[in-house]
Amino acid sequence: MSQSVARRTVTVTNEQGLHARPAYLLASMAKEFDAKIEVVTDNERVDVTSILSTLTLGAEKGTELQLEAIGPDAVAALKALAELFEQGFPGGEKAQTTEQN
Amino acid sequence: MAIGEALVIDNEGFRIPRRFVSRDVVETELERLQTAIQSVGNEIGRNRDAISEQLGEQYGAIFAAHLQMLHDPNLQQELESLVRERQCSPEYAVSRVMQRYAKVFESLDSGHIAERAHDIRDIEKNLLRHLLGQRREELSNLTSPVIVLAHNLTPSETANLDPEFVQGFVTEIGGLGGHTAIVAEALAIPAIVGVGQFLSDVSGGEKVIIDGDLGRLILQPDEKTLNGYHQEAEQHRSFAEQLEELQELPAETLDGEQISLTANIEFPYEVNACISSGADGIGLYRTEFLYLGADSEPSEGIHFEAYSRVVQAMGELPVVFRTLDLGADKMGRDPHEDEDERNPFLGLRSIRLSLRNLPLFRTQLRAILRASALGNARVMFPLIATLPELRQAKMVLAELMEDLEEEGVPFDRSIQKGIMIEVPSAVMMIDRFAKEVDFVSIGTNDLIQYALAVDRSNKNVAELYRASDPSVLHLIDMTVQGAKRAAVPVSLCGQMSSNPKYTMLLLGLGLRGLSVPPMALPEIKKICRSVSIEQCQEIAERALEMDNARDVDSLLREELKKHAPEIIQC
Numbered sequence: 001m002s003q004s005v006a007r008r009t010v011t012v013t014n015e016q017g018l019h020a021r022p023a024y025l026l027a028s029m030a031k032e033f034d035a036k037i038e039v040v041t042d043n044e045r046v047d048v049t050s051i052l053s054t055l056t057l058g059a060e061k062g063t064e065l066q067l068e069a070i071g072p073d074a075v076a077a078l079k080a081l082a083e084l085f086e087q088g089f090p091g092g093e094k095a096q097t098t099e100q101n
Numbered sequence: 102m103a104i105g106e107a108l109v110i111d112n113e114g115f116r117i118p119r120r121f122v123s124r125d126v127v128e129t130e131l132e133r134l135q136t137a138i139q140s141v142g143n144e145i146g147r148n149r150d151a152i153s154e155q156l157g158e159q160y161g162a163i164f165a166a167h168l169q170m171l172h173d174p175n176l177q178q179e180l181e182s183l184v185r186e187r188q189c190s191p192e193y194a195v196s197r198v199m200q201r202y203a204k205v206f207e208s209l210d211s212g213h214i215a216e217r218a219h220d221i222r223d224i225e226k227n228l229l230r231h232l233l234g235q236r237r238e239e240l241s242n243l244t245s246p247v248i249v250l251a252h253n254l255t256p257s258e259t260a261n262l263d264p265e266f267v268q269g270f271v272t273e274i275g276g277l278g279g280h281t282a283i284v285a286e287a288l289a290i291p292a293i294v295g296v297g298q299f300l301s302d303v304s305g306g307e308k309v310i311i312d313g314d315l316g317r318l319i320l321q322p323d324e325k326t327l328n329g330y331h332q333e334a335e336q337h338r339s340f341a342e343q344l345e346e347l348q349e350l351p352a353e354t355l356d357g358e359q360i361s362l363t364a365n366i367e368f369p370y371e372v373n374a375c376i377s378s379g380a381d382g383i384g385l386y387r388t389e390f391l392y393l394g395a396d397s398e399p400s401e402g403i404h405f406e407a408y409s410r411v412v413q414a415m416g417e418l419p420v421v422f423r424t425l426d427l428g429a430d431k432m433g434r435d436p437h438e439d440e441d442e443r444n445p446f447l448g449l450r451s452i453r454l455s456l457r458n459l460p461l462f463r464t465q466l467r468a469i470l471r472a473s474a475l476g477n478a479r480v481m482f483p484l485i486a487t488l489p490e491l492r493q494a495k496m497v498l499a500e501l502m503e504d505l506e507e508e509g510v511p512f513d514r515s516i517q518k519g520i521m522i523e524v525p526s527a528v529m530m531i532d533r534f535a536k537e538v539d540f541v542s543i544g545t546n547d548l549i550q551y552a553l554a555v556d557r558s559n560k561n562v563a564e565l566y567r568a569s570d571p572s573v574l575h576l577i578d579m580t581v582q583g584a585k586r587a588a589v590p591v592s593l594c595g596q597m598s599s600n601p602k603y604t605m606l607l608l609g610l611g612l613r614g615l616s617v618p619p620m621a622l623p624e625i626k627k628i629c630r631s632v633s634i635e636q637c638q639e640i641a642e643r644a645l646e647m648d649n650a651r652d653v654d655s656l657l658r659e660e661l662k663k664h665a666p667e668i669i670q671c
Binding site: 018020023027050055058 | 163209
């Protein structure tokens, strides 16, 4: 199995930041892939499948995060996760504004 | 003072158990942890389904997030490694790891994420509930010495503590004069009540020190502190041994005045401590603890068995039975349940409760009367505020005597009847009361709270509760003078009598009878033997002239230092 590595920078766009629901959606999405996906900051690496660890980042709206995936489907995984960030984690408060558009 | 291993009881009465488990049970403990996680997971899953159905998927997602937190891979790994590698108990591991996450979340700037701390604590509580589910009773089944740390202990929980293993306890709430403190004193358990919040800093199993003299709880003491306290414990022991030598000697002042030192007890077994401390009798037998330990109202037989044990053990010496003195606080009942009892200290308690529940009152009085055939029993009615109350209580007693006579059951026809002076109204009417009783006993705990209008268990006002307030001293003075005019014996029970600081003052006010917890008796005796009545009278005269409690306190401290410097001041 090829251990490809992918990196991508994402921005938290939803109003309330990376709170429980977004962290939940991230973790759920990450579990769909074989790749190990982490948020890399200056002083730690946080596994996205751990909702508690993601929450401890305390990322508010506008925060830039460096994602890194290692595994056969690394590129696809980051693409899917980046979409979640771009859409502002649909299903919650943001979803309603999307519907209005 | 006590040094020992901490046992933490949380807000809901859960015990947070010891920190470590032995190596050979690690695997079973891990299984227990997994079972608890599964059970909590099932509960959350059910909640999610129910909420999704009722309110829609978005709301159910909140619980989905909870579920993901519970099954978080990092959390699982942290818990497992604490149990497996550090041999922590699952309860300790859960409490430690979850507390840490909650604290991290709380420290975040983002409000929405910080609020997730609630979720974490919720999950923690649920896990502990499952882990501890079957073990809540363990407090009464201790097998090793511990110091109990709790948010609050009810008087009945305190009464059920096993003095053999509970070396001391500390609570976050409660006041100095409260009943929990009194029960602790009776059990001779060092305790500090109402120190404020500290439980978030302990997990159980670590070494702690209770310094009762300073009212301090020391968590994680260093080596030096620990040694200091070990030394002090040694000094306490040797002083106690010296006091024991006083046991056979009378409580006689330097100028030859005999003081009657009797004991306050709650439990029949304390009678041994009374005898070994050389008490002149039992001046206050708090009978309500029979009611607190039991699930149902005790029968006459249960009362009689307890009372006769005490009376027989004391032989010729008097045993004063105080009838039921329960209030809502001691019953452990929630006063909020009853609209009318929102102010329990001014509500249906004590003699009022007895006179309103005559079958209950009669059961107790019959048992006291029957015990009077076996020794020197006396009966005392608490919280008497008016003469009609006293007369009614005496009438119930007289009727029971007739019944017993008819039934041919033996009892003491001339049993002495007395009242507690605890309500200022009774002090004002002392001359009239004294004509209708055989003795009076001043109950300072309630007298102080009613005179100064202070709820002694309310820490917002607890510091206003001062035994040394001149108004209290005048109330005592009036009572003693009134009783003397009628030639009725007067004594004083309540915590004031057991604090060596007040002994000289009380003798100076004319009291010749003090009833104190058995533990305090040798110390009070030592003071009686070190002073003359003349000195005491001078102190009392000066104190009665003062206009505030602080001045009285400093006078008393100074005099105690002068006359009995070896007494350890608390």
